[in-house]
Amino acid sequence: MHRPDDPRLVEIVEFWDGNLAALKPGRAVIIGFPQDEGIQRNGGRVGADDAPHEIRKWLYRLTPGDPTSERDLRGAPPLDVGDVKVTHDLEASQEALAEVVARILTRRGVPIVLGGGHETAFGVFLGYVQTGESVGIVNIDAHLDVRPLIDGKGHSGSPFRQMMTHETPLAGYSCLGAQPFATSREHVQFVMEHGGVIRWCDELTPSLAHHFAVEGHRLASLGCAIHLSIDADAVNMAEVPGVSAPNPTGLAGSEVIAAARLAGASREIAGLDLVEISPPHDRDGQSARWGAVLIWNFLIGLLDRSTT
Secondary structure: OOOOOOOOOOHEEEOOHHHHHHOOOOOOOOOOOOHHHHHHHHHOOOOOOHHHHHHHHHHHHOOOEEEOEEEEEOOOOOOOEEEOOOOOOHHHHHHHHHHHHHHHOOOEEEEEEEEEEOOOOHHHHHHHHOOOOOOOEEEEOOOOOOOOEOOOOOOOOOHHHHHHOOOOOOEEEEEEOHHHHHHOHEEEEEEHHHHEEEEHOOOOOOOHHHHHHHHHHHHHOOOOOOEEEEHHHOOOOEEEEOOOOOOOOEEOOHHHHHHHHHHHHHOOEEEEEEOOOOOHHOOOOOHHHHHHHHHHHHHHHHHHHHOO
């Protein structure tokens, strides 16, 4: 129900009609990637392909304004370009995502990708490659996601290995929130050998946002674009239960949201993806609602770029 005194995001978001003029510099552009073929290949529990729809459902019920900061999205409404058309051919789907991301980046928009499994991140990376711009990634995740390919094919546990070994390799990598009980020694060694940084979950003091800022500045010093990838399984399962790999001792959901707000406000951050929310395993939309609030905070944070 529309109430003039209580607007909602659905009333102000622009749904793309194909006009390239809508892809403006600095504009937030929401893309859905309803794909979890990579999770299935990796032996995880599927369902993340439903996440873009569910996150949008709750996101567009939120208010366009933040009364605590007097920021309002009605002056800079996000653009929703819909979902990338996916098939069981994961590699073709990733290439399709890359084309959309590259088009947005070329026009200096800010892509916000709603996955999908973490195989989403490799498609996003390929989009940066298409622009010719090197990219470093901060990954907020319980896992390093540098597993070897399976039968020569990528999956939800391999995206950052694929980026590091690509012919145009990742410029830098930081994983924040990794869990020792979910990480092998071989994977740690692989990241270290490729110049990556790991911050374990219990090391993130005084806050995740602090470490995110430190790693963002470090990657920026390399002269590359910076992308933030957030895996919902970084958060403890009491708060975010509907994920592909539930985490009993993860980060506080509010800390990850605070890092997303900081990322939105940072001119160093070129884009964001949120992955691994699995609605079939959720309860009362709890995880999708958390994801919606995270995206909302990133969007509100973006408004600060125009005032700094």
